[in-house]
Amino acid sequence: MSDEKETDYSLANPDTLTKYRVAAGISEKVLAAVSKLCVAGEKVVTICQKGDKLIEEELAKVYRGKTVKGFSHPTTVSPASYVTPYTPLASDAAEANIELQAGEPVKVQLGAQIDGFGSIVCDTVLVQPKDQTEDVVTGRTADLILATYYANELLLRLMIPPGLLSSGSDEEKAKAAAVKPPTQTKITSLLDKVAKSYECNLVESTTSWVFERNEIEGKKKIVIAPAEGTKGEGTPEIGEVWGVEMGISLGSGKVKAIDQRATxxxxxxxxxxxxxxxxxxxxxxxxxxxxxxxxxxxxxxxxxxxxxxxxxxxxxxxxxxxxxxELVGDKDAAPVARLLTTLAITKNGISKLGAPPALDLSKFQSDKKITDEEILKILEQPLSKNKSKSKNKKKKKPAKKAAKAGDDDDEEESDDE
Missing domain, CATH: 1.10.10.10 (Winged helix-like DNA-binding domain superfamily/Winged helix DNA-binding domain)
Structure with a gap:
């Protein structure tokens, strides 16, 4: 019998978290670069090719030994009404000629993995006209982006196990920890209120999965606005890594198959x-x-x-x-926005391993806002315990206040382990 111990691939092994973070760093860096390529007139296939090349170049710089590394998700750029990731073929003339249109919200999704520990990120990017600076976004596009942002912030907080960040006496902490986590029906209900605040709708069957080594669709999943015959399974726990997805539509949120080859x-x-x-x-x-x-x-x-x-x-x-x-799009061909964050749940709360960049709320103006007190209270909660001892750190506006105002600064983003 071998005396060798099995390798610990859990978050208890610091090496695991390091590999997740290295993969996340690559994912976020390439996401930022690819987002800048999303200007009117650019071909989707060209952007995808450049994104994949950037991922390979960044991977070549790290873990140069025998460690297996590669893609956790290829570069995909999904047009306005597309819900699922889209990656066209260069050999298909029709697909290869698809160009981005000014003002459309496109979903850029990609990811890298180190030793099977993958980080996938997705951001919704508003396509800019060539040689034109960004203006303040208003109207229904602003409603869509803000609804997606706040719904995502709410979902991230609903991922935190009850009582994990509670303070006070031992009795108060125990009481907080005894609270049952929200059911998936409750999660959908709360997120739906956020979407409705901006006259939008949740995208049908938006799914978040627990990530495991070499697996991005583990046994647990959270299904938002589930279609008939679909349901989630399990609740988030300490020590898990999740790919958390949020999808919002300016239409009904119902989806339909797109008559294009699955690539x-x-x-x-x-x-x-x-x-x-x-x-x-x-x-x-x-x-x-x-x-x-x-x-x-x-x-x-x-x-x-x-x-x-x-x-x-x-x-x-x-x-x-x-x-x-299979390719899926909005049933009404309405614009859709999506975000995807890879996060770890630790004893200190939520740690974002890979995430879309923080939204500059000052660039989006809407006459709509969230008024539900239960939701505003949750949005005010931090994602993790604040261990920073710096007194010079700028105090940022809580999500609750930003949601009430509908603009101004972004809220704090935790990267606490």
Whole structure:
């Protein structure tokens, strides 16, 4: 019997958190760079290609030994009404010519992984006209962005286990910890009130997953505004990493399939010996380069240089060893905004491992605001215990006050372990 201990891949191992943070740093850096590429007239496929190249370049700078590293999600740029990540093919003339339109909210999603510890981030970027500075955003676009921002801030706080950040006597802390976590029905109800405050709607079946090593869809999930036949499972706990997603629509929030080929796939845990040599070669390429993380057919095009991989993908999907993500959009073709944050739940609260950049609330003006006192009270709560001893740190406006005002400064962002 071997005396070797099994490697601890939990957050109790500092090395695990370090790898998550390195992956998150890459994800956030590339997200910022790709967001700047989102200007009117730019082709979506070109932006995706540049984003993937940047991820590879950044990965090459870290962990230069035998540590496995790569994509946790390819670069995707989803047009205004698209709900799911979109990654077009360079070989498809129609898809390759899709250009961004000025003013549309596009969703940029991507991620990196180190040793199977992945960080995925998504931000909604308003496409700017070429050679034009940003103006203050008003009207329905401002409503959409603000609704998504505050709904996301609320959801992050609802992820905190009850009593984790409570203060006072031991009796008061125990009482706070004894409170049951909000049900998924309650979570949807509270988030729906935020969306309705801005005359928007939650995107149907927006799902947050617990992340595990080499797995971005673990056993636990939170499903917001679930469609018929879908439901969440489990509650967030200390020691877990989650990919927390928020989706808001200017339409009904209901979704429909988009009549376009699915180009985003991932390797499943199913095993099956594929019959054709081409299929086996394709599966081997997927396994070696992407593991069980999502990848784009475009990446296989660039890897293989021919179209034989398509046969392999078809057989892989048919036999269940590959899963394809169908394209879904807003049923009313209305603009949709999405955010995705990778976070860790520690004894000190929420630690953002990878997140979209903080929203500059001064650039968005709306005549609508949140008035529900229960929601405003939750928004006022911190994400983690404040361990900073600096007295010179600028005091930032609480989310509650910002939500009431509908503008001004951004609230504090915690990065506390």
């Amino acid at each position: 985003l796939l991932r390797r499943t845990t199913n095993t099956y010996i594929l019959k054709s040599q081409t299929a086996r070669k394709t599966l081997s390429t997927v396994q070696n380069k992407f593991g069980h993380f999502p990848f784009s057919l475009r990446q296989l095009e660039e890897e293989g240089g021919d179209t034989k991989y398509k046969v392999g993908v078809y057989e892989g999907v048919r036999q269940g060893v590959l899963r394809q993500y």
